[in-house]
Amino acid sequence: MSGSLSLRRVRKSFGAVDVIRDVSFDIRDGGFTVFVGPSGCGKSTLLRMICGLETVSAGEIAIGGDVVNHVPAARRGLAMVFQSYALYPHMTVFQNMAFGLENIATPKPEIERRVAEAARMLKLDTYLQRKPTALSGGQRQRVAIGRAIVREPRIFLFDEPLSNLDAELRVGMRAELTDLHRRLGTTMVYVTHDQTEAMTMADTIVVLRAGHVEQVGAPLELYNNPCNLFVAGFIGSPRMNFLDGVSVGQGAVEVSGIGRFETLATELPAGGRATIGIRPEHIRLDDTIGGRVSDAGGNRVSDAGGNRVSDAGGNHVSGTVAGVEQLGGLSYLRLASPDVTVQIAGQTGLGYGDAVSVHLPPAAIHVFDADGLAVGRRSP
Amino acid sequence: MTPLTTLFGVVMNLPERPMRWAQGRLREGRLGWVFVAPNLAVFALFSFLPVAIDIYYALTGGTALLPSERPYVGAENFSSLLVCDNYFDADSCRRDVFWHGIWNTLRFVVFQVGLMLSLSLVTALVLNRKIIGRGFFRAAFFYPVLLSPVVVALIWKWILQREGVLNAGFASVGAAPVNWLLDANWAFFWSVFVSIWAHMGFYTLILLAGLQAIPAEVHEAASMDATPPFRHFRKITLPLLMPNLLVVLVLGLIRAVQMFDEVYVLTGGGPGTATTFIVQYIYKTGFADQVRQYGLAAAASLLLAFVLLGLTLVQLKGMRRGA
Amino acid sequence: MAPSVLTAQRGRYAWDWTDWAAHLYLLAGVVLMFGPIAWLGLSSLKSETGLNLFPPTFLPYEQAxxxxxxxxxxxxxxxxxxxxxxxxxxxxxxxxxxxxxxxxxxxxxxxxxxxxxxxxVMQVRAAVENYSGLFSQFNFLRYFWNSGFITVVATLLTLLVNSMAAFGLSKYRFQGREPVFLLMLATLMIPPTIVLVPNYLIATELGLTNSLWGVIWPAVATPTGVFLLRQYMLTLPDELIEAARMDNASEWRIYWRIILPLSAPALAVLAIFSVMWRWNEFLWPMVVLSRSEVYTLPLALNSFQGELTTQWNYLLAMTVVTLVPITVIFAILQKHITQGIASAGVK
Missing domain, CATH: 2.30.30 (SH3 type barrels.)
Known part of the structure; x- marks a missing residue:
């Protein structure tokens, strides 16, 4: 039973409202695919259509090559882990996991074998006789996963399964899920609004917005080559800095009140509106200009290096520090005019009101045309 | 317990196959109808259809039970019920018992609902204080609500007997015994009294729940403002309790208009017609008289239904405003 | 009643006179509520001669x-x-x-x-023969069985039928769902007293007169029950049903293995209501049951008290036996009953 999944021109509308418009993509057997997008983008609806809890208005959904549009949820060979876990509160952990197998009249010994195996895998052995209310959030999560595992599905579907856990537990569960995927080797489709989860777990990310697929690709591909403004802004944290300007030809973009930036997007025609984007870690802090000087030596060395390389292209901007976030290992400087965030390795002595000069290396600059589409560039 | 649970499991598994079959043939939504159907069928048979038959009966005469054997008489049943020489003198009406029933019911509703709600409110307010053993008191006031009306009537009938404990009490202070249930005024008084005794616990409970739903902060804020107690009650407690009071009032009215069981067993509607209410008239005309006049009973039912419909609409409106 | 008694003032430390008045009021209320019932209980233990004493004695006396x-x-x-x-x-x-x-x-x-x-020479003795006589001299067991049968069967059917309807109305989206729900609520406006005559016709046509089923069937669909259960089921997450569907459960299995167990609190409230309604019901059984071997306890009580020579000793004992089951249920489930009724706002 192949766990490949393909969507062909899938649409969904509730009355006059189109929730999913013309979505097509393929997922290979054994992959870990994450649907990510802001709330209301239709990612959960898409997942529910795949699992059969919502009907498909138009288009085809195929699992393992068979079109399943009219196959009831239970017969699609899928298992779903719900956001709220949807554990049956009146049943013990064992009964929760066994319920689905009992429904298809699985022999008792087989049920016990499978539940025991799943419980061992998820370290739930000692909780089998407890009710869900007597479990912690993480344990409930594992029961929900266990309930999916015992059914030995072709595809696992996860609907924002970590959103009810606290931050620390979430990081742990992320790793556990990735481990589980490696061990089982089954196709997994995972929905989240959290791009960090998408980046850390997926081998393929599907970015959705307003019922459209914006981009499909491996995490780093999306990070390095976002195909439009939305993906560029959505993937990566803190988000990419954007400056709106006008194309003046030969890849140069004039941002009014800030200056002129050279980029590698030479095919950008002159005269149109354009937006440049650069990730915080790609902006280099120039050595000094007035104000206080950073005491973190290492910082300065790397900055200096960056400066020297791109000095020729210009792309230097000065601004004042509007805020500093010190994370210990890294620091973020928030500048006012231009409104950009700069990531610095290590710690910094800069503070509010300090004047700084930064450099935007042309090779690190993403350029988007008036429609928000990326204009071709080499990956850095 | 185990064989019983097993039996239950087996019985409840029986519909599995037919339901699976229906599930395979109907779309998900339609299956809702399958679940609703049994309940709807019973309603149709014993609530909706009877209303239609009621109308038919009311427009036909004779004493036959079968609709096909009943001659059409138009509005005669209604006019027979409603014609009076003097509407303030029931004896001048063609159906004097019906009109006695109306007047008695009206009188009963005014006294019973008025007194019962006042008492319930006071009791609820008292119970809402810091009371030792509140749960016990609440239960004690509520307990008679659960008793069968016949039991309630017999309990009081035994007390009110001519040689009963109440007359004994009177005798011990030298008073003459009274025939409590054979005197028109006393019989009416005891009808009101016993029905309040039996039902006030319910209204107390609802009002108490309403009082306890008022956030303590509101009372505390009023206390901080040094509100005098009576003003506190009138300006804070009473307005906040208003939605509950309205619900309770209409509920009480609906029940009082339909009063039958307790009073019927206690007094039989007597002496004379002193405690004969509308529902007893319907019962008597349709089922207890020598000649069963179903048409008259149905017509009286419909008139009563209009009153109840009006009250229910008021209740729905009140509930919506309260919500 | 003094104004200050009318206000809710909790959390005082020292008792003032209003506290005394409040407790006194409640104690008087308890005497008024329980006194008549206690008097009934005591009287039911008196022999015929004891009952005829005037003034009545407090304890059951009879001649030695x-x-x-x-x-x-x-x-x-x-x-x-x-x-x-x-x-x-x-x-x-x-x-x-x-x-x-x-x-x-x-x-x-x-x-x-x-x-x-x-x-x-008088002595105190409980006349238990009032109770044993119920069994030997009257068809009492039959009445008790009739009442019990109606109560148990009607309650089980009510729970089943009403919960199915509530499930359909709360968890399925189908055309006509809202009208159906409103229609069911509308039956609240058709109290049994209104449809007494036609229901008698229908019961006659269906051959239900003088049959216990004639009391049971009209009672199994209740607007109160549907409303109560529907409101409760609306609070159960739909994801549970979806999870069960993914788990290959049929819709019927979802209903009775998932929804029904989870609705237990609301079902309990309805069960209590239903037991109370059916055990105490009077007017409809009186219309539909006219032969004494199908009488329920309230009907039997009513017919005995109507007889010319009322045998009060047996009548009182029978009254006590009628109120005992409800009293026992109330004593055990007091908290649930009062809370359930307060939250449902119905009776």
């Missing part, structure tokens, strides 16, 4: 008797004047104004005394 062998049970008297004054003698028989008495210690000598010169 002595077992005099082949002469049977003889009533004891205390002689108040003459030779045997102060002695307790048993009455053999009474002829005219003369009473023939014997001393229980010397039964062979017959003493003749004027009937007026003696008074009965």
């Amino acid at each position: 008797t002595v077992d005099a062998g082949e002469r049977g049970k003889l009533r004891l008297f205390k002689v108040t004047e003459g030779d045997h004054q102060g002695e307790t003698l048993a009455e053999l028989r009474r002829i005219g104004r003369q009473a023939q008495l014997i001393d229980p210690a010397h039964p062979e000598t017959i003493i003749r005394r004027p009937g007026a010169a003696r008074e009965p």
Whole structure:
């Protein structure tokens, strides 16, 4: 039973409202695919259509090559882990996991074998006789996963399964899920609004917005080559800095009140509106200009290096520090005019009101045309 | 317990196959109808259809039970019920018992609902204080609500007997015994009294729940403002309790208009017609008289239904405003 | 009632007079509520002679008797004047104004005394024969069984039928769902008293008169029950049903393995209501059940009290037996019942 999944021109509308418009993509057997997008983008609806809890208005959904549009949820060979876990509160952990197998009249010994195996895998052995209310959030999560595992599905579907856990537990569960995927080797489709989860777990990310697929690709591909403004802004944290300007030809973009930036997007025609984007870690802090000087030596060395390389292209901007976030290992400087965030390795002595000069290396600059589409560039 | 649970499991598994079959043939939504159907069928048979038959009966005469054997008489049943020489003198009406029933019911509703709600409110307010053993008191006031009306009537009938404990009490202070249930005024008084005794616990409970739903902060804020107690009650407690009071009032009215069981067993509607209410008239005309006049009973039912419909609409409106 | 008693003031430390007044009021209320019931209980233990005493005694008194062998049970008297004054003698028989008495210690000598010169010896004794007589002299077990059968079967059917409807109305989206729900609520406006006559016709046509099913069927669909259960089921997450569907459960299995167990609190409230309704129901059974072998307890009680020579000793005992099951249920489930009713706002 192949766990490949393909969507062909899938649409969904509730009355006059189109929730999913013309979505097509393929997922290979054994992959870990994450649907990510802001709330209301239709990612959960898409997942529910795949699992059969919502009907498909138009288009085809195929699992393992068979079109399943009219196959009831239970017969699609899928298992779903719900956001709220949807554990049956009146049943013990064992009964929760066994319920689905009992429904298809699985022999008792087989049920016990499978539940025991799943419980061992998820370290739930000692909780089998407890009710869900007597479990912690993480344990409930594992029961929900266990309930999916015992059914030995072709595809696992996860609907924002970590959103009810606290931050620390979430990081742990992320790793556990990735481990589980490696061990089982089954196709997994995972929905989240959290791009960090998408980046850390997926081998393929599907970015959705307003019922459209914006981009499909491996995490780093999306990070390095976002195909439009939305993906560029959505993937990566803190988000990419954007400056709106006008194309003046030969890849140069004039941002009014800030200056002129050279980029590698030479095919950008002159005269149109354009937006440049650069990730915080790609902006280099120039050595000094007035104000206080950073005491973190290492910082300065790397900055200096960056400066020297791109000095020729210009792309230097000065601004004042509007805020500093010190994370210990890294620091973020928030500048006012231009409104950009700069990531610095290590710690910094800069503070509010300090004047700084930064450099935007042309090779690190993403350029988007008036429609928000990326204009071709080499990956850095 | 185990064989019983097993039996239950087996019985409840029986519909599995037919339901699976229906599930395979109907779309998900339609299956809702399958679940609703049994309940709807019973309603149709014993609530909706009877209303239609009621109308038919009311427009036909004779004493036959079968609709096909009943001659059409138009509005005669209604006019027979409603014609009076003097509407303030029931004896001048063609159906004097019906009109006695109306007047008695009206009188009963005014006294019973008025007194019962006042008492319930006071009791609820008292119970809402810091009371030792509140749960016990609440239960004690509520307990008679659960008793069968016949039991309630017999309990009081035994007390009110001519040689009963109440007359004994009177005798011990030298008073003459009274025939409590054979005197028109006393019989009416005891009808009101016993029905309040039996039902006030319910209204107390609802009002108490309403009082306890008022956030303590509101009372505390009023206390901080040094509100005098009576003003506190009138300006804070009473307005906040208003939605509950309205619900309770209409509920009480609906029940009082339909009063039958307790009073019927206690007094039989007597002496004379002193405690004969509308529902007893319907019962008597349709089922207890020598000649069963179903048409008259149905017509009286419909008139009563209009009153109840009006009250229910008021209740729905009140509930919506309260919500 | 003084104004300050009317306001809710909690959390005081010292008792003032309003606290005393409040507790006194409640105690008086308890006496008024329980007093008549206690009086019923005490009276039901009195023998026929005890019941006829006026003024009534508090405890069940009856005339003491002595077992005099082949002469049977003889009533004891205390002689108040003459030779045997102060002695307790048993009455053999009474002829005219003369009473023939014997001393229980010397039964062979017959003493003749004027009937007026003696008074009965009274003793406290619970007349349990009032209760045992219910079984030997009346068709009491039959009435009890009838009431019990109606109550249990109607309640089970009510729970089943109403919960199915509530499930359909709360968890499926189908055309006409809202009208159906409103229609069901509208039956609240059609109380049984209104449709007494037509229902009698329908019961007759269906052959349900003088059958316990004639009381059961019209009662199994209740607007209150549907409303109560639907509101509760709306709070159960739809994801549970979806999870069960993914788990290959049929819709029926979802209903009875997932939804029904989870609705237990609301079902319990409805079960209590239903038991109360059916056990106490009077007017409809009176119309539909006219033969005494199908009488329920309330009907039996009513018919006995209507008879010319009311046998109060049995009637009182039967009344007590009628209220005992409800009382036991209330005693056990008091908290749930009061809370359930307060939250549902219905009866």
